[in-house]
Amino acid sequence: MKKNIYIAYTGGTIGMKKTPDGYAPAPGYLEEQMKTLSELRDPLMPDYTISEYEPLLDSSNMTPDNWLRIAQDIADNYDNYDGFVVLHGTDTMAYTASALPFMLQGLQKPVILTGSQIPLCEIRNDARRNLITSLIIATMENPENKGPIPEVCLYFGSRLLRGCRAVKMSAGDFEAFDSPNFPHLGTAGVKINIRWSQILTPSEGGDTLTVRKFGGPVVGTLRLFPGISTEWIRNILRPPLKGLVLQTYGMGNAPNRDKEFLRVLESAIRKDGIVIVNCTQCLRGTVEPGSYAAGSELAKTGVISGSDMTREAALSKLFHLFSAGYSTEKIKRRMQENLRGELS
DSSP states (O other), X not given: OOOEEEEEEEESGGGOEEETTEEEOOTTHHHHHHHTOGGGGSTTSOEEEEEEEEEEEOGGGOOHHHHHHHHHHHHXXXXXXXXXXXXXXXXXXXXXXXXXXXXXXXOOSOEEEEXXXXXXXXXXXXXXXXXXXXXXXXXXXXXXXXOOOOSEEEEETTEEEEGGGOEEOOSSOSSOEEOTTSOOXXXXXXXXXXXXXXXXXXXXXXXXXXXXXXXXXXXXXXXXXXXXXXXXXXXXXXXXXXXXXXEEBTTTBXXXXXXXXXXXXXXXXXXXXXXXXXXXSSSSOOOOTTSSHXXXXXXXXXXXXXXXXXXXXXXXXXXXXXXXXXXXXXXXXXXXXXXXXXXX
């Protein structure tokens, strides 16, 4: 039977219209453009329904409330469709792709995020290929068990990526996203090849999908740089902050000769109960706190390793765990456990 795909159009370049002030979202415009694509009327393509959000957003304006809206939209329509394609701006697509796996509990159907660098309205664009390929991938089945892809993915250029492993690598290339610490889930060339062995096993719990709301905990990220002020860090670590992704150097190193810097971190962790997660600034590699003295001193303060998680995934995971109401110690343990394929 022909598959039926739900398209959640949140905004972004893919559906923008050229205006005197540059590209801008225009209600109804993307659907008009899609009606001109003969490929979408091909019998081999799935049926689809477009839900256009109001307002359409440049993804720079995305917030956790918007993540929740997308997750709830998928849940509300979950029983009526075989898969979901989320059209999204590229700037924060990796954040949304990292958040949705933690919000969608019991997911057993494909959720594919995509967008474009050039709008569909332009003669030369990447929007057409990304859109068509994402719709096809959302219908594909594992040849062994005939099951779909039961996880949140990001498709862009020619790469299918695990959502909570994806990062934006380029502001202008068509291959704008990658998953530096995890293999691609698939590639699209002459053929679409899915690496089914890398795809997550369907979540237990039957066909029930529930949404884990992010309850508004104050979490954030901080990127170290040479000469960073300890006083500035102290101010950042004040309440109501609950969790912080600390982006460190190399294999998880920080300035260990600055004792006041280390004392500030330790006080925030031991006295205030702030969970601080060590993630490397490097695109590839993992945090190994014991490799250098600079990393060992950081670990002694109570900073926990983020292993090879992206900053987007680590931030989303903090939102998820704090919203679940876990104790600080349980959050620290769970941050270092693989929950959605976000770490190795």
